[in-house]
Amino acid sequence: MARIRTIKPEFFTSLTIADLTPEQRLTFIGLWTHCDDEGRCVDDARLIKAAVWPLDDRTAADVEADLRALTESSLITRYTLNRKPYMTVNGWREHQRINRPTPSKLPAPDQADSTPEPPLTSKDEDSPSAHAQLSEDSRPERNREQGKEQGTGNRDSSSGPAPAAPDPAPERDDVERLCTHLADRIAANGSKRPTITKAWRTAARLMLDKDGRTEEQVHGAIDWCQNSEFWRSNVLSMSKLRDKYDTLRLQAARPATGSNVVPIGAASGAARPSTTDQRVAAGMDLAARLRAEEAAQ
Known part of the structure; x- marks a missing residue:
């Protein structure tokens, strides 16, 4: 009622x-x-x-x-x-x-x-x-689910660790690339490399198919996360990345000075961009940085 x-x-x-x-x-x-x-x-x-x-x-x-x-x-x-x-x-x-x-x-x-x-x-x-x-x-x-994804969490000392079983049926190549990228970044950041689970693949697929993200945008968001305060204060997983994607995108679009205000145009009479425009611009910036990193390797 x-x-x-x-x-x-x-x-x-x-x-x-x-x-x-x-x-x-x-x-x-x-x-x-x-x-x-x-x-x-x-x-x-x-x-x-x-x-x-x-x-x-x-x-x-x-x-x-x-x-x-x-x-x-x-x-x-x-x-x-x-x-x-x-x-x-x-x-x-x-x-x-x-x-x-x-x-x-x-x-x-x-x-x-x-x-x-x-x-x-x-x-x-x-x-x-x-x-x-x-x-x-x-x-x-x-907590147990997060422990499976990050390599930490609650464990019964009497029964010993119970690692997550890998998902035996990868869904798609683009989904696998995203999951592998995030797992590699977590390992590179000093944590134990997590097991790629079905929940990870589902979250990645939903970002691509339901949320309308491009693979390049999600790769860029993962790279931006690694160098942000968000990474240090969260147990990162593909599900968490999807839940916080819009917040991360807006944070990535903020000026380097640390201001919380997103620029709305150099000229005083410039039209204020929409939230969608801000997200697209941030995605393009992250994609450009990703391409530059790949070219340098």
């Missing part, structure tokens, strides 16, 4: 929210109306898709990707009790003032089967919080 909720103006200027795609932001807002009066709901992407995206051409898999991004940004907490999945919106009581709230029938996060470890990603400490005050308690399943 949908509920009336409030939204603060600070939501739109939060750096944490700015790192999300528009779809992920709308899923987050939709969770507020979907959750009960204590900010909890059943963790099932199918139910959330039906409640938040009933008339849009989005799948439960798309919504699940949104939920993972929200978890990595410490905006929601996902947990299990008796093998049943639940989630809660972090900082709920500080940001939602509900008159005569109905007590939740769902368990609280402190009743979860186990206490997940801290998140593997970091978020801006100076950003204004928008419905996010508590630190992330990520699901053990997600």
Whole structure:
């Protein structure tokens, strides 16, 4: 049942929210109306898709990707009790003032089967919080998945390491080139070379086929990431690269002086370029640098 909720103006200027795609932001807002009066709901992407995206051409898999991004940004907490999945919106009581709230029938996060470890990603400490005050308690399943991709993560000391099995059926040459490129860059950056999994190939294929990225643009984004602060503060995977692609593209387009403002033209009367134009220009710049590096080798 949908509920009336409030939204603060600070939501739109939060750096944490700015790192999300528009779809992920709308899923987050939709969770507020979907959750009960204590900010909890059943963790099932199918139910959330039906409640938040009933008339849009989005799948439960798309919504699940949104939920993972929200978890990595410490905006929601996902947990299990008796093998049943639940989630809660972090900082709920500080940001939602509900008159005569109905007590939740769902368990609280402190009743979860186990206490997940801290998140593997970091978020801006100076950003204004928008419905996010508590630190992330990520699901053990997600931590294990990230551990498989990066060579780290939760491991049961009694059973020993459980490396990810390689995907036996490569999809396409362009997908393989992207995955191999990212894995090589991770290894060159001093980390253990990750195993290329099916999840990696799926994310690469979606960037090319669904998101409209060119192979050259994704190669350029990988190269730019390696020399950026993003690489040092995130456990990088192909899925993470896809989730943060637009943010990375805008960061790569910023001036070298470190300003947060993207130039809008040398002449005072110059027309302001659209966001799409900025992304295309950044992609062309990254592609040119990539071609120059290949020619120098």
